[in-house]
Every structure is written in structure tokens, then in C-alpha cells.
Amino acid sequence: MAVSLSSAGTPWQEPPPGVSTVGGERLGQPGVQLAPSAGAPALPTGLTGQSWLVADAASGEVLAANNAHLRLPPASTLKMLFADTVLPKFDKNTVHRVTDAELAGLGAGSSLVGVKENLDYRVEDLWRGVFLASGNDAVRVLAHMNGGIPQTVAQMQARAQALGALDTKVITPDGYDTDGQLTSAYDLTLFARSGLRNPDFRAYCATRTAQFPGAVDKTTGQRGSFGIANTDRLLGKYPGLVGVKNGYTTNAGATFTGAAERGGRALLVTVMHPTGLQQVYDETAALLDWGFTAAGKVTPVGRLADPPPLPAASAGGAGSTPAAEPPKAAPVEQLSAAREQGEVGWAGWLAAGLCLAAVAAAVHGVRRRPAR
Template identity: 30%
Template sequence: MKANNHKQNKKRSMIKKSVTAVMVLNMMYMSALPVVGNFDPSVATFAAGATTEAVNITGTGSVKPPSLALRSAILIEPSTGQVLLSMNPDEPLPPASMTKMMTEYLVAEQVKQGKLKWTDKVTVQENAAKSIGSRIFLAQGDQHTVEELYIAMAVGSANDATVALAERVSGTEQDFVKLMNETAQKMGMKNTYFINSTGLDRGDMPKGFQPDTDRETVMTARDAATLAGNIIKDHPDYTRFTTIQSYKFRPTDKAPIINYNWMLEANKNITNFKKFAYPGLDGMKTGHTANAGNCFTGTAERNGMRLISVVMGADSDAHRFTETAKVLNYGFDNFEVKQVVAPKTVVKGAENVPVSKGTETEVPVVTKDAVSFVVPKGAGNPKVTFTTNITPESSLVAPLKQGAKVGTISYTYKTDGVEKGQVKTVDLVTTTAVEEAGWFRMLFRAIGNFFGDLFQGIKNLF
């Protein structure tokens, strides 16, 4: 009987154990955000010893990254989170108006949750009316809709519109800043700190509305990419705003707001912008102050692959876009995304998992989501290994719903000569429901197991 128990336990443990296998726009003016003071060209130089680095996922080292004259940069593929290029990616730097991406995210969240409507009226308060820099010259007491102010923020980087929205959401800008910092932490933006909703330096904020701190807003290139990725994931309709080439805020305005993003694909037909227009680019946010230099978080999609790039500390408006083009070209020219596991795939060696107290003693499982990796362009199907982690039978107790999580499976894509591989973990879920067994069924099952074990024990004696 002990030998039989050993065999049954061994069989069950084989299901539970990790299984490893091989799978193999006409420019209307050329001014950027108004700033106080002159840009110091030395700011645009990166620290001694800093170089552009490509993350080696090829194993050959033959894919060389471009040389960049920036303080910081990063390129990521958001669906996998894979970093393809980096340069001082974790150095906290002033992001200027790229800060507004968080304000954009939070206002869009309010609308998504039903706490705001795009048609809601916003009354402009003193803080917003006194905001300097890029603005639409709001006066205290003016009323505009959430959508009108949002467009002014996203397209024209209007500081007054941004503050007005922040105050509409949280009452005061500083209460909104608390929400910004809390959200940044939740997103995993580890080296970001906000002091306002706009990205202005503390000294440029209206007197009486500056925070009680000597700190300034900082953000890393990696965190900016993370923020942009969350906008893309949670608010995929962002392009409704970011691709607007010009917008007349008031019927009485002599000229419309022109989008600071010269790289929009639609700008290919605009005389002064067409040399910057980039195929597939539809966002996301520029930034410019004396301390920050010129920054840009861009995102483009080609042939089904989206990339997010961040450049910080460029020495001119145009330079931030030409550097962005170099970064994005590097990604699109050399890499592609390949799906190696489809959703709802049966995993060999873990087709079923045991369940306690159910009408069935085991339930079939599949992967919940697809698994994709960034691979060198033109490469064959990547070879991957996987490891499963099944929830112990004692914790998998009926009733179980269809689609219930019963474990995880981690896929690793690693090439010879690469120290660290890409890893993607997805859930294993049930394909059917398992009802709880009645006491009568459980009794007879116990009796059957008893006599089965007894018979097997006797048989093993001979």
C-alpha cells in the first residue's frame, strides 16, 4: 500500500512540478513653449562616460544603436515591456511639459469612471489665470468645457488650461499633485516626483500657489515611457486629441493653436513640418523649459508594432525630433514582435490539474493570454523555454468557475551569448467549471480510493 501511495503521489507531483520544454502638420509659427532665460547648451551634454546602449537580445551584438546628443533617452516596445535602447534611462531630470501626460491620464480616468463629462463646464480660478508660459490666456471666471481645455493642454501645452483641469478634479492644484504622485507610484514610476500639474519650474508658478517645498518636478526617461504606455493601454482613444494638428480655441481667436508635435504623420503635407513628419507617429507630448532643454515622448506604430521613445535634454526644438527619428528608426529597422504562444493554448505536460472536492477530480487548463517577444527582424520563430507553477491541489477546491486561475506559466526567450533573457508570465486558467461534489459522491469516492489502494497494496505483495 505504501508503494502504491508512493506511485500515486509521484504521479500527482509530476503535474504540480515545473515543466521545462523548448518551444521555440503648414507651420503657423516656429516657437516652442515660452521660457524665461536662455537654454544652456551644456545641459544637453550627457554625463561623462554615458553612451547609448542597445539591449542585446540577438546574441550577436551586430545591431548597433545610434549616437545621440542628449541627456537621456529610451526606446521600448510596450506590449512586452522590452527595452530596445537606453541612455541614462533612470536619471531623474526636469521633464517640462511632458509632466502634462500625467494630468492628461488622470482627467481621462475621471471621464472613464463617470466622475467627469467632456461637456462639463470648468470655471477658471486665480491660479490658472495667472499661469505663465505656453497658455491660451484664460481669465479668472472664464468657463470652458473639459474637452476644450483638454485639447488646449494636449495640443498647445497650455499651462492655464492644465491648471484649470487639475483644480476641477481635485479642488486645488496641490491636492491634484498628490494624486499625480500616488498614481506614479502605482504605475511603477520609481524615480518621478511632481510639484505641479504643468512641468513649470517652481519659481515660474504663480505666487501664493507654489508648493511648500524646494523640490522640483523630475522624471526619468524610463518613467516617461511607462506613463505613455499606461495612456496607450488604458486610454487607447488618446489619438483623438494628440493627432489634432490645429485647434481654434475661441471663435474670436485670430489664429488657432498649433500642435507642438511636428512629427505627426499628417504633417507630411505641411510645408514647414513635412521634413519632421514620421510615418505612423500619433503622439504624444513635447516639453521645453530652460532647465529641461527640449524633450519629447513619442509613439509610433508600423506593421502592427508600436514603439515608445523618450528623448530628454535636446538643444533645440528641431533636434528633439531628429533624435527621436533616429531612436525610432533603430527600433523599426531592426526588430519585430513575434507571438510564440497563442491565447488559450494547452501546455504540454500540464494539460490538467487536480481539484479537491469536485464532481471531477481534475480540470483541463490553458494559457489565458498570448505570449509575444521582441526578436531581431527577419529571425525565424524564436525558441523559448517555459516553467509552470501550479497551485497545490489542497488549495484548488471546488467549486471552480470557468476561467479560474490555477497557476502561472513563465516563458523565457534567450539566445546564446545573451546574459539575460526576456521573460513573460501569464496565467493558467480552467477551460470548464467544476461543481462541488455532494457528500454522497465524496463518500463513495473515498471508499473507492480506499479499496483501490488496498487492492493495489495486496497486488504489490506478489
């Protein structure tokens, strides 16, 4: 029996005219959308997120949602779309010298990884700065390498459109607070699902700590480095979590999209604008727990749009290399055998020939420790 509930603790905000119904009519309706069957677990109590969504990563089925298409400021979760758009365009070993102009215009209070002008950085270091430290400075350098901020924003908007993310308006590539920059829980989930098809994307979002290039010592002439840590508080704490991206600003509040694998099933959960920063992680974990228990016991209330082919490499850009072919789907028997042998850490194999390959190399063998 289908039920439609009001959001717990936060009133429904009227959507803009023509609210999207991409993924199904119920996802365009206000409040919690849930269709439980006999034996289905109750949703977690005390959820405060203005918008959230739980989806099966393989099938794209939405198990439950709350105000799925409500348009809200994204904060740094928008970096998932930035990475999905730009990451395939440059070889990770490309070295780039940063200029003053590339670091100009960073908003006051921007999250920074510590990129400095007139120093060389490998592309892979810049991406670690994006994913781990949510560094807007690293985003700007990569955007300039991609032809500049306006071109990157236009490409991100086009990519969102291609993904079926019609709630998203891109104004900055880093997600920093800007009037009119909006997205939704549905769209953020699409960005994560598409990005996770890229093995580099998966590796970066699953990395917990790394060394980032520092300044050159004036005495020795040697360049140092310093440690950076992933600001995703569930990474290493929630069993089976493989990323993907968190965000927080004063205007946007807390936002988070997480992907986790358990017992051969992969789920995606997005939570936007709960009552506090810690709540975005607590509520994501609670919804993941619910989703793993509820799978097969609820009727889907909608579906994620299938992602298009991975973006093609830029033609002739500095340091660009041809994009790798998307992984082909292996027979179910091979995937099952690999999973049983512990060779597959991400069970998000997509239906209709799409395949999310393993992230075991990025997440297996990592000791768990309490989140900071």
C-alpha cells in the same frame, strides 16, 4: 554580446543615491545599454540626448536605453502624467466657467492656450489646450476642477508610484520649471504607455489642429474662436506617429516622448535634454527608425513596468462620470485581421491581457505636411 557605452557628446551625470533599477539592473547603469544579436543595426550616430529609451509598446521590452533612470526636469512632458491621472474624471462635454483664481499664479513665460476668466469652456476644449498648445492655463483650470493644485499634485505623485515611476517628483501639474521637479526617460515612457490606453488621451495627442473658444464680441454678442496647432513637430511628419507629448523650457531644455506604429509593431521612444530643440525630434525619429529595424535582433536590456488598472472616476465631483472600462484584449486572430484591413492604426496590444485599442479614427486620413 552585451555592450555598455558612454553617452555620445554628453557626460554621464551621477544619479542620486539609490538610483532606481525598476525594469532591470541594466537600466540603472550609466551610459548606453544595448545587447545586439547578429545582424542588429548600429545605433544612430550623433545622439546628444542625456537620456533616452526605446521600448516595444506591446511587450514592454526595452530594446536600448541611455541613462534610463537619470532624473532630469521634465518640462511639459509631465502633462502626460497629469492627463493619465485627471482625464478619466470628467465627462468631455462638461461645461465649466473659469474664475480669476483658477488662472492665478501662472509662471512668467508659461505656455498658454488663451483661457480667459468668466467664460465657459467644455472639458474637451480644455484638454485640447493641454495637448496641442501645452497650455498651462488649461492645466490649472482642470486641476482646480479636480479639487485644487495640491490635491492634483498628490494624486499625480500617487499615480506615478502606482505606475512604477519611482524617479518622478511632482511639484506642479503642468511641468513648469520648479526646483526639485524631476522625472526620467523610463518614467515618461511609462506615463505615455499608460495614457495611450485611454481613447480620449489617444485622440487628443493625435489631433493636429483645432478651434479653441475665444472671447465674446461686444457688438454682436457672439463668441468667436481661434485656431490652435499641435506643437509636436513629428506629428504628421513621421510616418505612423500617433503622439504623444513634447516639452521645452529654458531649464529643462527639450524633452519628448513619441509613439509610432509600423508593420504591426508599436514603439515608444523618449529623449531628454539633447543639445537643442530640433534635435529632440530628429533623435526621436532616428531612434524610432532604429527600433523598427532592430526589433527581433537585439536582446532586451530591461522592461517597462506593466500599468495598473485605469484610474477610477472621482466620486461625486462636479461633472464627473464613471470611468470607462479598459478595452478587453481581442484574440490575436481578430487583431491581425483588423490590422490587415487597415482598421487598427496603433499596434500596441499589451501582453498579459492589456490592450491598446486603435487610434485609426484620430490619425487615418490626415494629410501629411511639413512640421513647423
